[in-house]
Amino acid sequence: MKMEPAVRLPVGPETGHSPAWMRRIGYVLLYVLLSLVALPQILPLIWLLLFSLKNNQEVFDMAPFALPATPRWENYVKVWTEGNISLYFFNSVWITVVSVVFTVLFASLVTFAITRMRWKGRSLVLGLFMVGLMIPVHSTLIPLFSLFLKLNLTDHPLSVILSYIAFNMPITIMILLGFYYALPREVEEAAVMDGCSVNRIFFRIVLPMTASVIATTAIINMIYDWNEFIFVNTFISSDAYKTLTVGVQNFIGQYTTDWGAIGATLMISILPILIAFLVLSERIVEGIAAGSVKG
């Protein structure tokens, strides 16, 4: 059943369509503009690739986009074997996945409860989460370290995962909030009349409807967690639990820095997230198709 707009939307007087050639030019201009904006976004990837194939000297000496004399693939080999990168890679992956899943799950539960359910104190709770957005991260290091020490969680991945969840929930909730407010209510009303429980409504109806924004927040969380550094650096000591971002630091020395290796590490670290992003991106488009109200 198609939805009819209940209100006549305020549009201007009948306008004739502009001539075809004008529209053509308009489109071309548009594409040019979009491409111009896109170029500076994609160049960094190319630059990173080139940089990972140079050695220290060349990195500083040559222009950023100059090709290296001989591509130093050995930077990659060195980094994977010497730098323990394979271990860090694995840690980054599972820590990110676990954190993202729980962050998005908890945030959805909370946003649903705040926007759809009625109970005293929901504004207060929302306020509490929003304030959580505002604390500068360096202020938290010493208190959290102390706390984890007391809980015997230092040098344990759980300290990092729980921190990610706690600190990313506010932003996730805020993004979800905007979307949840705009969700139509008739569907829920219909569901209630059909005798659905709250859980049914959430899991079977609302959650699928928000698939596109869930994919969005999943991407955002993934990016934050994958690239996060300071918490891992502070709470984790053993190599066994370090992540890629900390691993990159392995190549920065007391007096010298191995830039080629850093480049290789950065390339290796960007690949999985690029792939995951491309996959989830599709989901956003799909989610839109699936999100429209079904009869």
Add this chain to the structure above:
Amino acid sequence: MDKVMSNRLVAALYVLPALLLLLVLVYIPIVLTGYYGLMQWDGIGAMTFIGLDNYTRLLQDSTFWQSANHTFLLALFSALSLIGYLMIALVLSGKIKGANFFRKIYLIPMLLSSVAIAQLWLKIYHPSNGVLNSFLEAIGFSNPPAWLAEPSLVLYALFVPILWQYAGFYILIYYAALKNIPESLIEAARIDGANPWQIAFRIKLPLITEVIKVTVVLAVVGSLKYFDLIYVMTDGGPNGSSEVMASYMYRQAFRSFDFGYGSAVGFFLLLICLVVTWLLRKATASKDTIQYS
């Protein structure tokens, strides 16, 4: 409807795990930061209670207020740049071939870690053989400035990579929001004879107002707290001309070993964020949330 949706027990179950994590891991540090702010402490030895002395010192600290100025400037530019992102998202959400492709490209900078972005832009801004200056010299400017060494330019030079880093993030959010608008509404408007401009400004934008409000808060608060690229690229220099509040806090707490004062700065920053957010919410308070029905 009301009865089902007012089930307190379920609401509690939904909210409690998250709330618990938040209170323990986020609020305890907030409280402790405020507490440390009342102390004279180098972070290592004993603490001495000095009441509000750190805060009075803060209010008179011209270096801090200079960094605050820089931070507010960043927040302003961030908020303004949202307009650009919104335009791009509007274009992409229309019936454009390749929208998907562009959207993905725009998000790429966000995938990069701050280390990578910093290195990239340091190469671009390098005074003698950087991309920017090489280009300027090639087209005739004989002595382009050293972007990161000139106190009058460095802050603005830094704004570019900072804003560039987050462009994709906001474009993504706006795009998702716009795509969520039921196609039927747009169709109906088109049938009524609206042209693309009218559809964009009279229909799409009002329907995503909530999301826009959220992004404004995110952009402003994010800018107020911003730290990464400033620290890596210029360390607040030269001589404090690119210092922001978060980097100033870091410097006091971790470099000068003045942890009590650093905590006071951190807590004050939190208070500023609170006030600004409250003002923003007040200023954009909606009459009614627009819904589809």
Add this chain to the structure above:
Amino acid sequence: MNKKTLAMILSWTLILAVILSGCNNSGSGTSKESGSNASGGDSGGDGKVTLKFMHLWPAGSSAQQNKLVNDIIQQYQTDNPNVTIKQEVLENEQYKNKLKILSASNELPDVGVTWAAGFLEPYVKGNLFAPLDDLLKGDLGEKFIAGTTEAYAVDSKTYALPIELNISPIYYNKAIFEKYNLQTAATYDEFLNVVKTLTDNGEVPIALGNKDRWTGSLWYMYLANRVGGDALEKAINGSGKFDDPALTQAAAEVQKLVHMNAFNKGFNGLSNDEGKSEFMNEKAAMYLMGTWELPNFTTNPDIPQEFKDKVGFFKFPTIDGGKGDINSWVGGPGVGLFAAQNSKVKDEAQKFIQYFVEKWGESSVTEAGVIPATKVDTAAVQLPQLYIDLLNELNQASSLTLFADVQMKPAAAQAHLDMIQALFGKAVTPEDFVKNHQAAIDKGN
């Protein structure tokens, strides 16, 4: 089971996991390696000792040092089979950060790395480092070069043992000098001539990356020394004052150099690495830096031999009528090893430190290109010429002035570094430069 229950179980499981893992770790006596907390090691009932050692030589960038450290650790563990040493490796900045955070919770590793003087002081005042004077009583005390352990002493007790010693010559590119028929300068006037000749010919005289600020500080320190002798040290430790005209003159000389365009373009916004690359790529003729750079000019295989052959050094020139002599160097001990005061295995930690310092001193020059703080017998080791020359200079040095930002207490050091950047950026006058320094020293932190 339906989704509701599943979701609830998931959430509460997470919370439960937290509680359980906490109980698990504190309950069991033998926590597995990965689960152990960050405090020092324990000594179990059967004499097994675990030592936690935190350092800043990651394998990726400081390969040689890292290898040497691992060799020493292996050797120690073989000689002492009941001891296991757990390493935590971080890069320089992150190391300092982490050290700070750990000390706030009194959770320092058993053995760690520290810098001297002003850096060390807060830790000593907070009773976090153990005094190591006992270790100096034996042979080891003799081995240290005069003045090195003093930098690590507070109230006549030594709190760390240095393992690095660095002096700072001016490295120069012989080929560029030859091109313009320049000689290395023995007096400052000759030096200014060199600078002028180079700028007149469109060359960059000096490579400098002053974003990190301590690099510019080297220039100021030498000038202060050449003009005023130990005026700077006196002003820093309080027995003198910053209004000593020598210190103001030194600041003025710095600005004179800046006016002459002696430094590469945009130096105040470039990192040390970026500044260094100007010299390494032969775009600048001179580079004032510590002897830790020597591997780059001698053994580093990544640097073309052709360039390495062109590098020489000369001592910072003297100033007419000034008090400093040419054999007075800016430099001093680099990092040292400390033992945590609250370590549960303090005795073993100290034993390890002694062992480490000795073994390190024997091989650090040849294996890692690092000059140790203990005496090196130049006759007995095979070294590149630059090393031998500099080690000989070291033996003839009349005095060593430790880097200002290490001498000073942390907050004052920050103020100094900020002032240096302002001075080089012409944002402050020499008069205000010294005034601000005095104010920072007066604050006492």
